[in-house]
Amino acid sequence: MASVARPIPQQIGENQVPPLMGPGLTYRSITEKLSDVVLSGHIPTSWFVALAIALMGVGSLTISAAVLLAIGTGIWGITIPIGWGFAIINFVWWIGIGHAGTLISAVLHILNQQWRTSINRFAEAMTLVAVLCAGMFPLLHTGRPWLAAYWLFPYPSTMGVWPQFRSPLIWDVFAVSTYLTVSLLFWYVGLVPDLAAMRDRAKTKIGQIAYGMLAMGWRGSALHWQRYDIAYLLLAGLSTPLVVSVHSIVSLDFAVSVIPGWHTTIFPPYFVAGAVYAGFAMVFTLGIPLRSVYKLEDFITMRHMDNMAKVMLATGLFVAYGYAMEAFTSLVYAGTSNEHFMMSNRMFGPYGWSYWTLVLTNILIPQLLWFRRVRRSVGMLFLISMSINVGMWLERFVIVVVSLHRDFMPSSWGMYYPTVWDFATFIGTLGFFLTMMLLFVRALPAISIAEMRLLLFEKKHHGKHHEKAHVEEAAA
Numbered sequence: 001m002a003s004v005a006r007p008i009p010q011q012i013g014e015n016q017v018p019p020l021m022g023p024g025l026t027y028r029s030i031t032e033k034l035s036d037v038v039l040s041g042h043i044p045t046s047w048f049v050a051l052a053i054a055l056m057g058v059g060s061l062t063i064s065a066a067v068l069l070a071i072g073t074g075i076w077g078i079t080i081p082i083g084w085g086f087a088i089i090n091f092v093w094w095i096g097i098g099h100a101g102t103l104i105s106a107v108l109h110i111l112n113q114q115w116r117t118s119i120n121r122f123a124e125a126m127t128l129v130a131v132l133c134a135g136m137f138p139l140l141h142t143g144r145p146w147l148a149a150y151w152l153f154p155y156p157s158t159m160g161v162w163p164q165f166r167s168p169l170i171w172d173v174f175a176v177s178t179y180l181t182v183s184l185l186f187w188y189v190g191l192v193p194d195l196a197a198m199r200d201r202a203k204t205k206i207g208q209i210a211y212g213m214l215a216m217g218w219r220g221s222a223l224h225w226q227r228y229d230i231a232y233l234l235l236a237g238l239s240t241p242l243v244v245s246v247h248s249i250v251s252l253d254f255a256v257s258v259i260p261g262w263h264t265t266i267f268p269p270y271f272v273a274g275a276v277y278a279g280f281a282m283v284f285t286l287g288i289p290l291r292s293v294y295k296l297e298d299f300i301t302m303r304h305m306d307n308m309a310k311v312m313l314a315t316g317l318f319v320a321y322g323y324a325m326e327a328f329t330s331l332v333y334a335g336t337s338n339e340h341f342m343m344s345n346r347m348f349g350p351y352g353w354s355y356w357t358l359v360l361t362n363i364l365i366p367q368l369l370w371f372r373r374v375r376r377s378v379g380m381l382f383l384i385s386m387s388i389n390v391g392m393w394l395e396r397f398v399i400v401v402v403s404l405h406r407d408f409m410p411s412s413w414g415m416y417y418p419t420v421w422d423f424a425t426f427i428g429t430l431g432f433f434l435t436m437m438l439l440f441v442r443a444l445p446a447i448s449i450a451e452m453r454l455l456l457f458e459k460k461h462h463g464k465h466h467e468k469a470h471v472e473e474a475a476a
Helices: 027-039 045-071 086-097 099-110 114-118 120-141 145-152 168-201 205-215 222-255 267-293 302-333 337-348 352-370 378-404 420-443 449-475
Strands: none
Touching: 027 168, 027 420, 027 449, 045 120, 045 267, 045 420, 086 099, 086 120, 086 222, 086 267, 086 378, 086 420, 099 114, 099 120, 099 168, 099 222, 099 267, 114 120, 114 302, 114 449, 120 145, 120 168, 120 267, 120 420, 145 168, 168 205, 168 222, 168 449, 222 267, 267 302, 267 378, 302 337, 302 352, 302 378, 337 352, 337 378, 352 378
16 A cells, blocks of 8 residues: 655745745634634733833833923933934934834835735834924923924914924924824824724623724725725825925934034935834844734744844845944045045044944844844844944934034033933933833734734735745845
C-alpha cells in the first residue's frame, strides 16, 4: 500500500516575502479576534501597569501646568538669549511624531499599498494625540494663555488689533489646526464600518447605544460603501499635502530668522523627512508591544515590520543628507564667520555631547536596518526605534538651544539648564500620550476590521497574482 506524503509546513526563508496576514484566518475570525480586544472582559495585567505609569505622568503634567500658570515661565530654565527651551523643542518633536499617521493612512492609501491596513488605525490615533501634546507647549509657553494665546487667532477685534500674519507662529496655528481637523475626520470616517461591527457584537446595552450612535446608521449597503469610498479617498487627497506642508511651515519658525544655524533653505524638506522618520519610529514603539500583548502576530506580520523598517531607513538617509549638507554649507560654502562658528560650536562647544549623541542615535545605529536579519528581528527594531526617538529629540535640542546660547555678541552668551519643571512638563505629556493610546486600545479597534476583511477577500481571489508580483519585487 503506497504511503501518502504529508505536506511539510513552509517556513519563511531568508529571501522569501512574508505574508500580509497569518494563515487560516476567515472573515468571522478576523471580526471576532479584533473586536474581542475591546469587547472581551479579559484585560491584560500589563495594560493596567502601563496605565498606572501613564497616569503618574498625567499627574506630573497637571501639577507642573498648575505651578506654571500660578507663577509663570520663570520656573523653567529659559533665559536670555535662550528664550526658546523645552517648550519649543517638545512642540516640534511632538508635531514630527504625528506625521507617520497621515503618511501611512493617506499617502499609502492613494498609492494602493496594502501593507498599511494593519497599522494605519493606531497610527492615525497616534497622530491625533501627538498633535494635542504639541499644542500644549505654545499655550503654556505664553505663561498666561488667557491674556496672550487668543492673539494667535484671527478673531474680529473690536480694538483694531489683529494677529501679525507675517509671523510664522500664526502660520503654525493655521497649519496645525487644519492638520488636526482633517486627520480627525479621516480617522473617524475610516472607523465607521468598524463601529457598526462593534455595535452588532456589543454585549451591553450601553455599548450598543454608544457604538450605534457613532456608526451613524451604517448598514453596509452598496450605497453606504460607495459613499464611504468616495469620502475616504477625498480625505486622503486632502491629507496628502499636509504631510509636506505642516512641518514645512513649522520649519519656517526657524528658517525665516537671521540666526546662524536657522537661516537655511534646507530646513523645510529636512524637517519633513525627520518628521516621517520620527513618526515611523513611534509606530514601532507602540506597535511592537501592542502586537505582543494582544497576540496580533497574524495581523501585524514581519512583512509590515520589514516594510516600515525600509521606509524608516530611507527617511533616515534623507535626514543624514540634511545633516551633511548643513555642516558643508556652514563650514565650507557659507563664507561667513558666524556660520562657521555656529557649526564648530555645535560639534565641539559646551553642548558637543548632544551633537555627537544625535549622530550616533539618528544616523549610525539605524544603519543596521540595511540588514534583512535586523529588519525581521522584533527586538532589534524596538531598540532602533527607541534610539531614533531619542535622536530626533536631541536634534531639536541642538537646533534650538545650541543655536541660541552663543549668538552674535559674546557679552550675551549663556548656558541653558532645564529645571525640574521642564522635565515634569515633558514627562507629563508622555504620560498623557500613553494614557490616551491605552484608552483608545480599550475603546476602539486598533486594527481596521473592514480593511483586513477586504485584504482577505483579495488574497483569496487574487492571491496567486499578488504573491507572484511580490516575489518578483523581492527578486528585483
